[in-house]
Every structure is written in C-alpha cells, then in structure tokens.
Amino acid sequence: MRKFFRKGVPVLVISTLVATGCSFGANEAANEMDAPPVSYIDEGDSLELEESEEGVDGEGDAEAPSKGEEGEDGDEGEAEADAVVEDVQRELYLIDENGLVVPQTLTLPKTESVLRQSLQYLVDGGPVTELLPNGFKAVIPAGTEVDVHLDDDGVAIADFSNEFKEYDPEQEQQILQAITWTLTQFDTVEKVKIRINGYDQEMMPQNGTPIGEGVSRANGINIESNGVADMVNSKSVTLYFLDQKGENTYYVPVTRRVGLGEDSLKAAVNELLQGPSYKSNLLTDFRNGVELLSDPLYENGVVTLNFNESLLSQLDAKAVSDAALNMLALTLTEQEGVEQVAVQVNGETNILHESGQMTQPVSRPEKVNTGSF
Structure with a gap:
C-alpha cells in the first residue's frame, strides 16, 4: 500500500549529497554529479553556513572542506589567543531504527x-553518544580506534583497530555505506578504502563485501532489490523518500536500478513518483496520479519538469508541497550537471508552493536533516 507523508509534520532542512549510486561490489561507474549548490530553505527553517577548515590527518595528508564550502584563511595566532572552541556542522551517516543509513x-x-x-563520531559509545537523535545509532563497533590518510588521488584510507571486526554481519553493507558517505562529504575525497591495523582489506571482514580499489558514492546507499536482475544492462539512480520518528521527519536516500537505455532524469522522476518499496516504512508526499506530461528538459544546469495538476496537493489543490519539491531537488541534483529543478504544471510556470510563495528553480540546501529529535 502506498504510504504518504502526514501533513502538519515539520519538514527538516536538507543538504548536499552527491553521486548516483550502484550496488556495492559492482564495477559500473554511475552517472555522478557534483554541482555547486544554491540553498533552498523552507519558510521558517534556518541554515547556518559555517566557514570550512583545511585540516591535516595522519601523516601530513591534507583534508578538504565539505562539499559546497570554501576554505578559510584563519588567523592562527588570534585563534590561539582567544582559546575559543568553535563549532561546525557535519553530516554523519547513522543507522535508524529501520536499519537504514541516514x-x-x-x-x-x-x-x-x-x-x-568524522569517523570518531561514528564509533558506538564515543563522543557522538550524547548527540544521537532518538532512534539512531552509531555504526562502528565500540572501542574501535580510527585513523585516516588521504592520498593524492582522493582516496581516503580509513585505518581501524581490531575492534572494527566485531560488528553484526547483517549490518556490514550499512557500515561500509555509512563510512563511505560520511567521508565523501568532503570535496577532495572521491573513494574510501579500509585498513585494519595498517593492512589493506580487499573485502569487509565478516561477509566479504568487496572493497577492491575503493568504494564511492557511486556504489549506492540503502540499495533496493526492485526486480532488476540484469546488472549489465541496468544502472542506478538514488532517490529521496521520507521517514518519520514521532512528529519529526527526515529524508532517506535509496538506490534503485533502472534500465541502462532509459534517460536518467526521466527514470529518476518516474521512480520517485512510483513511491517507496511496499517492504519499507518510507513515505512519499506525491499523490496518486501525479505524472510527467513531457520529458525533462535540461539546460544550463537547470532541469525543467512539467507535471499534471495532480502535483498540486496543498492550499485547496493550488500549491505544491515543500516536501515534494525537496524530494525532487535532492533526487535530481544527484544527476551529473544538475544544479536546480524548475517545476511546471500543465506548462504553467507560476506555481505556488505551500508557504504561499511562487516557486523558483530550487536546489539542494547545504545540510541534510538538521532538525532536533
């Protein structure tokens, strides 16, 4: 049964994620994109953009600022003199109570x-403990010590102590996905490799999930088996659905396979309109009957989508919901070169969204799921 987002529940601010997914272990390169985001924020939401830092981990390997951020020219002497602890916002990929990486x-x-x-804050029982949202847990086994080295090819080598091996085998792929997506939020990290006590791991230690030359966002997240058996003649798209914990809502990325010959933009929209798998607890904010009236039009980083009037579900069927716009923006900016999404209904561009404002081309906000639980 199609499950819908419950109205009246606040929609959380969403953020930039990149790359279209494939299943872990696949050698296929997905259609990835990394476009500079222009923030779209729902009315009443706030978005605090921090200055990013250029850091050094391990043996002098330079680290990058988060995706979409600019590096800063800090005054080290002044910072030391002030001795003020500054805070920044980071995306951590955690496991929710449904076993999804969020x-x-x-x-x-x-x-x-x-x-x-970032990896230290993924360790169970570590510094993340008091920050965990209700219903979420850290992914790396308690007591694991971590180190990271970044090479010149953009490969982050995550080195763990022996305690890392003590995870639940059934959560192996979620753990690898969480580590990969957490580290690849930074601009210069393209892939992630795993070491244990300094030794390269060609596969994960419990169930043997392949790592090979490194895992990237192209390998996917929360991978669905949607009946596509032909891996050679199919490709992946990453979609964003909704989940709820009490009165709080968050966005969940899901990787699904589609036919290799399909237009990636059209396939992504159609899969999004199809809704979440009936096997999951995920929700959608698209009503039954919503459909594209024409193929997506891409020009200069903007994808224009022309829907029928069923898209309008708010303000007495005169406006599109903010959650639906956010789902579209998150999903389509995963595609290469897409920076913004423009929405039409029956060819009309003057469409209201539920706050009462006219819709403009929307793009990904800077951070995903910033609400308090």
Whole structure:
C-alpha cells in the first residue's frame, strides 16, 4: 500500500549529497554529479553556513572542506589567543531504527583533523553518544580506534583497530555505506578504502563485501532489490523518500536500478513518483496520479519538469508541497550537471508552493536533516 507523508509534520532542512549510486561490489561507474549548490530553505527553517577548515590527518595528508564550502584563511595566532572552541556542522551517516543509513547533521567541535573526527563520531559509545537523535545509532563497533590518510588521488584510507571486526554481519553493507558517505562529504575525497591495523582489506571482514580499489558514492546507499536482475544492462539512480520518528521527519536516500537505455532524469522522476518499496516504512508526499506530461528538459544546469495538476496537493489543490519539491531537488541534483529543478504544471510556470510563495528553480540546501529529535 502506498504510504504518504502526514501533513502538519515539520519538514527538516536538507543538504548536499552527491553521486548516483550502484550496488556495492559492482564495477559500473554511475552517472555522478557534483554541482555547486544554491540553498533552498523552507519558510521558517534556518541554515547556518559555517566557514570550512583545511585540516591535516595522519601523516601530513591534507583534508578538504565539505562539499559546497570554501576554505578559510584563519588567523592562527588570534585563534590561539582567544582559546575559543568553535563549532561546525557535519553530516554523519547513522543507522535508524529501520536499519537504514541516514544522514544527520550534527554540531561538532571545529578541528583540523576533520576526516578522523568524522569517523570518531561514528564509533558506538564515543563522543557522538550524547548527540544521537532518538532512534539512531552509531555504526562502528565500540572501542574501535580510527585513523585516516588521504592520498593524492582522493582516496581516503580509513585505518581501524581490531575492534572494527566485531560488528553484526547483517549490518556490514550499512557500515561500509555509512563510512563511505560520511567521508565523501568532503570535496577532495572521491573513494574510501579500509585498513585494519595498517593492512589493506580487499573485502569487509565478516561477509566479504568487496572493497577492491575503493568504494564511492557511486556504489549506492540503502540499495533496493526492485526486480532488476540484469546488472549489465541496468544502472542506478538514488532517490529521496521520507521517514518519520514521532512528529519529526527526515529524508532517506535509496538506490534503485533502472534500465541502462532509459534517460536518467526521466527514470529518476518516474521512480520517485512510483513511491517507496511496499517492504519499507518510507513515505512519499506525491499523490496518486501525479505524472510527467513531457520529458525533462535540461539546460544550463537547470532541469525543467512539467507535471499534471495532480502535483498540486496543498492550499485547496493550488500549491505544491515543500516536501515534494525537496524530494525532487535532492533526487535530481544527484544527476551529473544538475544544479536546480524548475517545476511546471500543465506548462504553467507560476506555481505556488505551500508557504504561499511562487516557486523558483530550487536546489539542494547545504545540510541534510538538521532538525532536533
């Protein structure tokens, strides 16, 4: 049965994620994109953009600022003199109570070792404990020590102590996905490799999930088996649905396979309109009957989508919901070169969204799921 987002529940601010997914272990390169985001914020929401830092982890390997951020020219002497602890917002990929890997934006102390810190905050029982949203848990086994080195090819080598091996085998792919997507939020990290006590791992230690030359966002997240058996003649798209915890709502990325010959933009929209798998607890904010009237039009980084009037579900069927716009923006900006999404209904461009304002081309906000639980 199609499950819908419950109205009246606040929609959380969403953020930039990149790359179209494939299943873990596949060698296929997906259609990835990394476009500079222009923030779209729902009325009443706030978005605090922090200055990013250039840090050094491990043996002098330079780290990058978060995707969409600019590096800062800090005054080290002044910072030391003030001795003030600054905070920044980082995306950590955690596991929710349904076993899904979900980004949560948490406020962490500012540090130069941003890659190492991000992994330290994924360790169960570590510094993330008091920050965990209700229903979420950290993914790396308790007691694991972490280190990270970034090579010149953009490969982050995550080195763990022996405790890392003590995870639940059934959560192996979620753990690898969470580590990969957490580290690849930074601009210069393209892939992630795993070491244990300094030894490269060609596969994960419990169930043997392949790692090979490195795992990237192209390998997917929360991968659905949607009946596509032909991996050679199919490709992946990453979609964003909704989930609820009490009165709070968050966005969940899901990777699904479509036919290799299909237009990626059209396939992504159609899969999004199809809704979440009936096997999941995920929700949608698109009503039955919503459909595209023409193929997506791409020009200069903007995708224009022309829907029928069923898209209008708010303000007495005169406006499109903010959640639906956000789902579209998150999903389509995963595609290469897409920076913004413009929405039409029956060819008309003057469409209201539920706040009462006219819709403009929308793009991804900076951080995903920043609400408090």
